[in-house]
Amino acid sequence: MVKVHYFYDPMCGWCYGATALLETLIASANIELIYHPGGMINRQTIAASFKEHILKNDQEIASQTGAVFAAPYKARLKNRENLVFDSYITTRAILVAEENGVTPLIMLKAIQKAHFEQGKQVELLATLEEIAVSFGLHKTRWQAQMQQAEPKVTEAVQASHRLMNQYKVQGYPSLIAETADGPQHLAHTAYYQNISAWNNLISTLN
Numbered sequence: 001m002v003k004v005h006y007f008y009d010p011m012c013g014w015c016y017g018a019t020a021l022l023e024t025l026i027a028s029a030n031i032e033l034i035y036h037p038g039g040m041i042n043r044q045t046i047a048a049s050f051k052e053h054i055l056k057n058d059q060e061i062a063s064q065t066g067a068v069f070a071a072p073y074k075a076r077l078k079n080r081e082n083l084v085f086d087s088y089i090t091t092r093a094i095l096v097a098e099e100n101g102v103t104p105l106i107m108l109k110a111i112q113k114a115h116f117e118q119g120k121q122v123e124l125l126a127t128l129e130e131i132a133v134s135f136g137l138h139k140t141r142w143q144a145q146m147q148q149a150e151p152k153v154t155e156a157v158q159a160s161h162r163l164m165n166q167y168k169v170q171g172y173p174s175l176i177a178e179t180a181d182g183p184q185h186l187a188h189t190a191y192y193q194n195i196s197a198w199n200n201l202i203s204t205l206n
Contacts (some may be wrong), residue, residue, distance in 0.1 A: 002205045003032045004186070007164055007174040008108070009040035010090035010122070013058050015173045016112045017065030021188050022105055024199055025175075031202060035104045036164075037091040038172050039157030043123065046083040065192040072119025086123035092153045093128040096145045100137050107131070177205050 004025060008015045025031050046054070055077055058069045076083060090111050097107035110131045114120040120127050125146065132142045167176045167183055175186040184205070191198035 001032050002030055003034055003178040004202075004205075005034050005036055005163065005167070005176040005178070007036045007038055007160060007169065007172055007176075009038040009087050009172045010094065010108060010111050011041050011085045011087050011115070012038075012172045013054070013061045013067070013069070013116070014065075014171075015108075016116050017061045017067040017192065018173045018188060019067070019109060019112070020195055021191060021198055024195055025202060026103070026105055028199075028202055030205065033105070035094075036160035037087070037094070037153070037156050038160055038164075039087050039091065039153070040172060041085045041087045043084065043086040043088065046077075046085055048080075051077045051083065064189075068117065070117040070119070073116050074119075076119045084121075084123045088153050088157075089125070089128065090122055091156065092146060092149050093132065095152055095156065096142065096149050097132060097135065097137065099145065099149075100132075100142075102132075102135050102137070106135070110134070177202075180206055 006022065006025075022033070025033050055074070058074075061067055062069055093111065094104050094107045098104050111122050111128070114127060114131060115122045122128060125143075128146075129139065129142060133139055164170065164174070167174075167185070169176060169185065173188065175188055177184045177186055186201070188198070191201065
């Protein structure tokens with residue numbers, strides 16, 4: 001079993017674009033995927049100039065990965081009203097979901113769908129609660145666990161940053177495999193729309 005470290009952020013468009021690559025990894029019998037949240041945006045109101053940057057960046061992501069950034073999401077970016085991104089509360093939802101038996105990638109994908117496709121306000125507890133309940137998680141228990149988990153997010157992000165420094169990687173997504181020959185950086189960007197080649201690559205890891 002080969003451990004693969006996945007450095008990610010729920011609000012990262014490139015991570016959204018890498019979904020098919022991650023699905024291939026977790027489907028592989030010889031891979032153990034370990035999730036490391038990056039804490040890219042700590043509850044920030046997005047300025048108009050940054051909204052324009054995001055829209056242009058999304059076009060590049062869509063072109064390279066085939067990811068679909070849907071109309072409701074684009075409408076939120078183009079709207080003059082305040083737009084808030086929050087990597088920490090979404091990461092907290094993923095950690096709590098995992099505590100309740102929901103695979104991190106499953107919760108991450110649901111948050112990405114709500115954000116990048118449905119244009120929902122995933123920075124709100126109510127939106128994340130709706131997603132959690134859709135997976136059968138108990139509403140009251142979920143609310144209590146979300147309150148208790150706030151310190152865990154900071155700890156997880158700090159641990160991720162230490163590990164990224166150790167492996168000398170920057171940015172999200174980043175993937176590092178612990179192989180018999182030592183840590184190997186998986187150059188995932190070459191495989192965004194070539195899943196068969198990606199599958200061949202990870203099958204050679206040992």
